[in-house]
Amino acid sequence: MLPVMALEPTTVMTTDGVPPEDAFGYWSDLICAEFVQLEARALDTRRFAGSIEHDSLDDLCFSVVSSRGQRVDRTRRLIAASREEVVLVSIQLAGTGSVRQAGRLARQSVGTMTFYDSTVPYTLEFDAPFRQLIVQVPRAMLPVGVLGGATAVGLAPHGPGGVVADFLLGLHRLRRTHPAAAAVLVPHAVGLVDGALRLAEGSGSWSAAAGSAHLRERVHRFVAAHAREADLDVNRVATACGISRRTLFRVLAEGGEGFTELVRRHRVRRAKELLRAHPGRLLSTVAHESGFGGEAQLHRAFRAVTGTTPGAYRGTNRQ
Template identity: 50%
Template sequence: MSEPAHMQWSSAAVEGSDALSYWVDVVCDTFVGVAVRPDPDAVFEGRIETSVLDGVAFASLTAGPQEVARTRRFIARDDQDVLLVNVQLRGRARMEQNRRVAVLTPGTMAFLDSSRPYVLDFADDFSQLVLKVPKARLSHRSLNGATAVELDASGPGEVIADFLLGLDRLHGTDPRAAMALLPHAVDLLDTALAWTAGAVLPQASSALTSQRVHRFVRRNLTDPDLDAAAVAVACRVSRRTMYRALADDGESLTALIRRLRVAHAQRLLSTNSEQTLSALASACGFGGEAQLHRAFKAVTGITPGMYRAQCGHR
């Protein structure tokens, strides 16, 4: 089953009295569970256009003044573990999470962690591009407390934001090219997250080595012959250097490969109800169905069959 094409929702499609409840449903379905409180003195309007590229959701939204809050109650009911990348296109927004505040103006970008409460306050009409990225796709999965960080529009943050905007446009005209460029977008987000964590990448050889290893593994995870020797040679480092760099991240090479292969298996299971587990194992780089079963249960706590059933396939 292919990923859904571009979808559009607009509050103008329903009666005025139903516009808010319709908008809340669309926002929760598109992003994560939140409470939405519009400006009581304004006529509410909102529009969202969404698409999904290899498990990464892109959403362009335009709406009126509102406050969006993700509380612990919503997190308990909807435990998605994703990074929300917010690129401000028009208007201003105030973001607060984990006692950190970022003010977004056109051309700036900030991150939100779905596993922690946050508040977004839009005082005026606004437009944003928002990416919803599963943390399993990222090397830097922890924001180390700095969960709402603004990247200067006049610096490297602008380069990253422009790339994301261009990728979103390209997906609408040339999905194959967009798919080829998506890993580079994930790499850029990893770099931005490293900056927020205080890593000075040009001088941090260990961080650079770790990023190269993660990048190579992501791009070759379906190769059944992927091992430490192959990764070290491809990244032009010794095995010792590679192991030391990964140790700084707290994850071994074996665990990294297993986690990424399982994440890939999850994506395939959620979109293909016909593929056998043996074929799935091969498609994800596992040596066989038994290896897939052990790795999947070790990472997710359930079997591939149980996961497929949860996705609604029989």
């Protein structure tokens, strides 16, 4: 049975009720607060109107943006002055537009899905009223380097990109009606975004080897984030990554590592961090905070991975 979750209300921000001469200035502040620091210019400041409907689901943010024509720039100066590191997934719902980033240009029509990276300058242009769903995914949730050639590349609604776009649109709707069920699907959403980025980077091709590497990296990320939790097991990792136990064991074996060894390695890494940061902490406490069942388990795993004992390691680092 899914847990009961409190449904936070959708936040609606709009220029309705704002004096016409102040509407675009108000809008500029809204988009900077909702997304990242931006410079915006309206095509017609005298008749500007816009609205944002915001929902959040775990680490993902969903925003439906409806607005009149404008140009938006994320500059190097703004990037240097801020710390936002997100991947923005844009799905065009009405109207047209374009995304420029890293020397590429993607034209956006209804159904097109496009990515852009907050850590690299970009420009968005809309010549007329438009509507989009924008999903913000923390960059840390995606593999390092996956964005190289994937931004400002449009994925058409007919094909694999359309499947991912439909999933994200459905997840956004589900979040408003069944938030607990939607939360269960978040890891699958991140995995699909990861795969869509690879499709965009490879112009629609995704080899079996690349797919296995992608799955393996996703498993590694989840285990690294949760290794300190004593109840971490293969069933939980497989479910979180949206794959079967058999697939999980297969992709790890292709990388030359088993599930037990992977968990042990990350728990030992955590124990080493604690021993360095807190040299006076009891080994039993270090074991518990690293995900081990007790001090004896910590000792065996530590020696297997490092060739030395936790006590000797702590003594060396003290010196």
